[in-house]
Amino acid sequence: MTATNDQPGVDVPAASSARLYSYDLAPTKKEGRRWGAYNVFTLWANDVHSLGNYAFAIGLFALGLNVWGILTAFVLASVLLFLLLNLSGYMGHKAGVPFPVMSRIAFGTKGAQIPAAVRGVVAIAWFGIQTYLASSVLNALLVAMFPGLRSLQGQSVLGLSVLGWMTFVALWAVQVLIVSYGMHVIRKYMAIAAPTTLITMCGLAIWMFARADWSISMSTSEPLTGWAMWLQILQGAALWVVIYGTFVLNFCDFTRSAKSRQSIVRGNLVGIPVNMLFFAGIVVLLSGAQFKLNGRVITSPTDIVQTIPNTYLLAAASLALIVLTIAVNLLANFVAPIYVLVNLFPRYLNFRRAGLVSAIIGLVILPWNLYDNPVVVNYFLGGLGALLGPLFGVIMADYWLIRRTRVNVPELYTEDANGEYHYRRGYNPKAVWAFIPSAALAVVMALVPAFSAVAGFSWFIGAILGAVIYAVIGDRKPDAQDVDGESIAVAAE
Template sequence: MTSHGTTTEECSPTPPTAEPATPSPGLYNADLAPTARKGRTWRSYSIFTLWANDVHSLGNYAFAIGLFALGLGGWQILLALGLGGVFLFLLLNLSGFMGEKTGVPFPVMSRIAFGIRGAQIPALVRGAVAVAWFGIQTYLASVVLRVLIVAVAPGTASWDTNRFLGLSTLGWISFLALWAVQMVIVSYGMELIRKYEAFAGPIILITMASLAIWMFGKAGGSIAWSTPATKTGFDMWRQIVGGASLWVAIYGTFVLNFCDFTRNAVSRRAIVRGNFFGIPLNMLLFGAIVVVLAGAQFKIDGKVIESPADIVKTVPDTFLLVLACLALLVLTVAVNLMANFVAPIYALSNLFPRVLDFRRAGLVSGVVGLVILPWNMYNSPAVISYFLGGLGALLGPLFGIVMADYWLVRRSRVDVPSLYSDRPGGPYHYARGVNVRAVVALVPTAAAALLMAFVPAFHAVSDFSWFIGAGLGVVVYLLVADRKGPFAEASGEAIAVPSKR
């Protein structure tokens, strides 16, 4: 453990192993390698802009506005989001510190608990969820782009009437244009992603705040703080705590693989500061915007909007409409890059390290996100619920197992070079590369998570399924884990690569 702002080397020197493990080509490449501490580029602002973009995503606005529709008033929504923000702040720090200390991405981090081969399980679960949502989010952004194109060139509306594989001509043009932009950005690696996030963050905050101010004025300088269906008493508090829990579940993907980003962080202090301003404080700002947007619209016509995009469509000035649409496009691309592109890239690179570097894995992820025709997935409740919902339910147990192994069993002691060694007898070789104890812990906890997600009898606790799954993962893993050790610790600097790529 280190104090905030102090490097691991300064506070607790890690003695090298007597004979450093030689990286195996089947486990190591320049993208999976640990990042050298010197030259890391992600400071507090870089971490903050991740959340400045992701918190204000269209999907999050739809979720939070949904709380208004479900009977929570203004202050109750703020409380639910505030509680969720506090939970996330703590969880993301735990996950982020792992990346800052070791410098490794999530698939490699998973080797600690699951073994050098067993790590494919959590990596592929996380990657599969992400690549599907990459395609879906690109499609949702393309809908905004279609609105923009028609606003600028009304004659193109006729291109939006036919259908081929589920999309119109204009739909295909919009989707492929946004798909190509993201592919270009990703082809330049994590550093360009960091720069894009830093560029997009202020744009999103200014746009959403401006939209809220405009709606506040349009509603006559006041808003509806609640609806006639607003809950009270026990139902209200259950909905508040349930909303906070669901807010954490939405970020179940991020708390699992946050180390993909913090492996480039300059210090723990940068992570804590970036998370503090980007999560609790930013989420309260987000909540205030949600309350104003939903409350203003409800006061105007008694209707609850589903997304800020609904308001953007009503902007009477074409120039302002175009600016608002462009801002939403910038936002959606920013969210997609960090939430849904990085994870499958590392998962694929971990699966085929000899042939897939960051750029090639990004191309494969993008092609998969295209050929699955994501608009058809999005329009299929069964696919969203059973496929993506089922995979998402596994994220809580996986988080619990990985965190329990790192923080409670090993006390953050990791032999980083051995994460890249396939020699029998290595600390992460286990049984043919798989830690059977971790798999044994995953099976019943994953089954419990799936039951809570899909069986109606468990509907009363479904809002809390992520926390229950994560808690069960911790408890069951601690019951079956080998806690005796000894657990060696060794720095990965000898095999590290520059973090700026």
């Protein structure tokens, strides 16, 4: 068997089920883990600077927050994210298992399909959408360099231009190729993409700052004040955490390869609070400089990139944005569904095959039609996203409060009726009972217009309610053991 992860796989324990175990789902061995603090940092150096995040952050400026309000929102968000990601990351480091397997601890060997499926569906849809957004940047670059290609934009097939199909499929294939070589190549790609991203965005911000005569507008013409300002700051911070609701849930997919807890903490510290403040600084420079120049609030850094007068610099900046978007897509939207699919069909799919299946699904759903449909994005994907908070609350409460970090890793791979995580026919009814009411409330708050004033806090409310309910009704088996994956021998290839 060919390894697809950063570390050697482990042999199947005698009592394990072929439905629950495969090479890619096996716990990692500590001596094979290669993710240091820099690798964790590069994960955030790429993801924090995604085009979608810039659009959201610049939107705060458009909504009336001044520079100091935006910086305050990001300070609050970074502290919350740092704490949440460490809680989730420690789980992955100790157990060494991917998210679908980790979910078995709280939801049971079969019930784990619930959180895994929610995470996987959201990720596949956004994989297609992010690839489409990256292809749009490539379209603009190609037309700027080769004006004759403009004619291909007027011909449409299934809602996308011929040029759009060409660039989409090209970037789709690049991502499939990278993923086919496994997590170790993804890790190396991030290590290269991160400095490229940071240098490009810093250079773009300095260029805009110079264009605005080294000064910026500190706010729009009608900045928020008083309680309205603080409410927007709190909502902005909360929504930023919601954006990372996917990552805080399946961060273990990456930290299972971390060398130590210190690597996670150091990588998160530089990658979240420090990097996010750097990100916020770029946001205020870009948006404040543009507003000073012509009184217009940009919607994305691509608006500025397209105004670069030099063709070579335009090409370099556009390619950097494409490299960035691919990195974000690989991290946030490709790895998660791969493990979900491997978990569903461990006998037939490995990391490479699951990556291809995930990519094909992301293509056939015609993601540009999803992105152009506000109903789909806001209600379907928004509704699924609202479920992530309650799932996080239940899983964290089970691991930290009920079990107090004690996990019997070999038992995660057995269907024995007496197994520790078999519960009732493979489902933990108490986890489901805690999840349903908290999820229902989170979805209602996120989607019903009457609750729009507090919609930004739906993830937190769902997570807290799910954790509280489960902490009250959950129970811990008195014979629970703390056995890690090191008890399972290394597999032969």
